[in-house]
Amino acid sequence: MAENIIRVVVAGPRGKMGMEAVKLVNETDHFELAAAVDSKNDGIQIKDLEGMPDDKAPVFDDLEKCLDQVEADVLVDLTTPEAGKKHLGIALDHGVRPVIGTTGFNEEEIEQSRKKAEEKGIGAIIAPNFAVGAVLMMKFSQMAAKYFPDVEILEMHHDNKLDAPSGTAAKTAALINEVRTPKQQGHPDEKEDMEGARGAEVNGLHIHSVRLPGLVAHQEVLFGGAGQTLTIRHDSINRQSFMPGVRLAVDNVVRLKTLVYGLENIME
Numbered sequence: 001m002a003e004n005i006i007r008v009v010v011a012g013p014r015g016k017m018g019m020e021a022v023k024l025v026n027e028t029d030h031f032e033l034a035a036a037v038d039s040k041n042d043g044i045q046i047k048d049l050e051g052m053p054d055d056k057a058p059v060f061d062d063l064e065k066c067l068d069q070v071e072a073d074v075l076v077d078l079t080t081p082e083a084g085k086k087h088l089g090i091a092l093d094h095g096v097r098p099v100i101g102t103t104g105f106n107e108e109e110i111e112q113s114r115k116k117a118e119e120k121g122i123g124a125i126i127a128p129n130f131a132v133g134a135v136l137m138m139k140f141s142q143m144a145a146k147y148f149p150d151v152e153i154l155e156m157h158h159d160n161k162l163d164a165p166s167g168t169a170a171k172t173a174a175l176i177n178e179v180r181t182p183k184q185q186g187h188p189d190e191k192e193d194m195e196g197a198r199g200a201e202v203n204g205l206h207i208h209s210v211r212l213p214g215l216v217a218h219q220e221v222l223f224g225g226a227g228q229t230l231t232i233r234h235d236s237i238n239r240q241s242f243m244p245g246v247r248l249a250v251d252n253v254v255r256l257k258t259l260v261y262g263l264e265n266i267m268e
């Protein structure tokens with residue numbers, strides 16, 4: 001790694017998140033945009049893409065090709081579940097530390113990548129949510145679940161989202177299930193008269209996914225106990241909310257020697 005400068009490749013630069021990430025890298029003194037990987041536009045420079053900063057970093061249409069030609073320290077991936085999974089493997093194979101914001105990974109995929117990162121002796125971060133407030137919402141939910149084992153997760157997103165449930169909801173359920181005794185919620189004899197009415201189920205805990213234009217990224221974690229309810233809610237009202245977390249992840253991934261799943265593991 002060039003001293004103090006972190007060379008970053010951004011995958012998905014024309015996307016809602018990728019565009020913000022390119023700006024973040026361009027504006028951060030100790031980051032350098034090494035390249036961008038787009039699904040098209042091979043051979044142009046980043047400045048030639050609409051709305052991009054005046055940066056001459058090259059654009060590739062393939063990560064393998066990019067990492068064969070460009071010196072890079074970190075890959076920031078903000079693409080699609082399919083591309084993100086592929087890119088995670090390619091980056092590790094090239095010894096480039098992945099920071100994956102793309103969602104849709106299951107536990108097995110995360111464990112396999114953890115092994116690979118450790119074999120390579122490099123860091124990797126999969127962060128289902130880069131917003132500090134969302135990470136706190138997940139941590140507070142884990143605290144509350146110790147006292148309120150009855151809980152339902154309601155995640156609400158814009159209608160261009162490909163994966164359901166959201167990575168944040170899946171991670172919240174995983175954190176809650178670390179402390180909650182497995183419990184089937186609702187009436188033991190309850191029946192769905194319409195399929196899906198009770199949402200997805202993880203160890204008896206239910207997740208409900210809403211998709212609507214006008215939304216960005218929102219989640220409520222609802223707890224119920226005798227005579228009381230507790231609601232913990234987080235709202236991202238724009239994509240800038242995620243950028244301090246992207247910066248934190250890039251700064252931290254270069255010192256790690258394993259894969260970290262969730263920003264809470266690197267937040268002080």
Ligand SMILES: NC(=O)C1=CN([C@@H]2O[C@H](COP(=O)(O)OP(=O)(O)OC[C@H]3O[C@@H](n4cnc5c(N)ncnc54)[C@H](O)[C@@H]3O)[C@@H](O)[C@H]2O)C=CC1
Nearest residue numbers: 012014015016017037038039079083101102103128129130
């Ligand atoms: N971890 C976090 O805090 C957040 C994660 N996300 C996740 O990030 C991902 C991207 O979200 P958005 O920017 O909203 O989506 P988007 O649809 O606006 O952008 C995705 C971009 O990826 C590009 N792409 C697709 N396949 C590609 C490939 N093989 N190589 C390079 N680029 C490729 C598309 O052309 C598009 O420009 C999603 O998985 C979403 O769930 C979104 C917001 C926050």
Ligand SMILES: O=C(O)C1=N[C@H](C(=O)O)C[C@H](O)C1
Nearest residue numbers: 103128129161166167168217
């Ligand atoms: O697709 C999105 O927009 C978001 N995806 C992430 C998720 O699946 O949790 C993070 C955030 O909720 C926005």
